[in-house]
Amino acid sequence: MAQLSDKGRRIREMFDGIAPRYDLLNRLLSLGIDRRWRVFAVRQLQVPEQGRVLDIATGTGDVALEIARQTPASVQIVGEDFTQGMLVRGREKIAASPYAERIHLVNAPCEAIPHPADCFDGITIAFGIRNVVDRPAGLREMCRVLKPGGRAVILEFSHPRSRLFREIYYFYFRRLLPLIGGLLSRRSAYQYLPDSVLEFPDQQQFQEMMAAAGFVNLKSHDLTGGIVTVHVGDKPR
Template sequence: MYRLTDRNRHIGNMFSSIAPRYDFLNRLLSLGVDRRWRRLAVAETVPSAGGRFLDVATGTADMALEILRRKGPGASVAGVDLSVEMMRVGQEKCARARRSRGVAFLRAPAECLPFRDASFDSACVAFGIRNVADRERGLREMCRAVRHGGRVVVLEFSSPPGTFFGALYRFYFKSVLPRIGGIFSRGSAYAYLPESVLAFPEPPAFAEMMRAAGCASVTHRPLTFGIVTLYVGVR
């Protein structure tokens, strides 16, 4: 039995507070590149058509909808998140896209997924693993829920290498992004974001964490000059 920690509750409440503006700010702050990142992540999941998918930290369902678009008829997604308000926005988006039947939303922490072993062909988490209070346990749960031979795909921000670009990126993340986010949202998520990203493990260390959780053949590759890293493991 897993009990929600104070950090679990804090994260859920924080994202609930910015749910109405979340998608707008994502497009603005990433200049729309986040859509490409998700397409690349979904391309790493299996099978190539149809299938059962788990979307951890589903939020406003961007990843879930991308899965349904790419996998076609017969695909289904279970989306879990701590924030009811974020998932409410996701449900509305699915309804507008006429995809409501393809996505089931459940409120649950990544550390205690309400699914049987090997329930899914692939599991993914996009920009949410750094918010999991017990990251190791969350990864173990994702692996447990995926069938043998399935995929665990993680898309997460990272700190790009290089003196010039790395310094420019950190300045944007620490100084510019929180101010822009603060203009459109009263929430603290865009002040929290740079702190959580800069504290996240380096790609080789996180890939090793995935191996320890039950993934084999873990690979990682940088996207957009290393702003984001795409991790893929085979269950």
């Protein structure tokens, strides 16, 4: 795997530590809505028969499994993550699913995708681009490995546009989420989550980053009042 920066190693160690209860806390802290966000994101893909999809920051495999559920049986999926602890959990889930023969897991960071150019019909990354230390490099890598006309779908926490809703959301994120996360897992990891969300670019700024990396036909879909946004971009034909 490519050499990580000090920050990258700290983030990897953090996710290794929370891997055992990662799925439980996702469901609990989002009240189960995270499943619907993933389903919507995967629906934005356009994958042909015999196609290939790369799921970056695959974690425990939720999005990879959803891609398999929504696409033809001839579609192959590669799940990539830089955290071994998450991949161990992902392998267990995938092995117990009907899609084990279609999903293959790889240990690698977004900034150094170990695949040749122009080889995937679609790319997804859910709640992972925020943790990429060099986001411009990660986005360029995503564009590089997409086939011309291929599509990237990025699901990430965002900034609600309504001022009132934003204040309620920030209170939950800053105060309640670290408390609940700390009771069931590492409090420091669930303090990192709101901090990383609050410093993440807003919808327009992130779309500009995607454009600078080479993506075209950019669209964004705010979900649940803007708690999350699905960003969509295509590689030029």
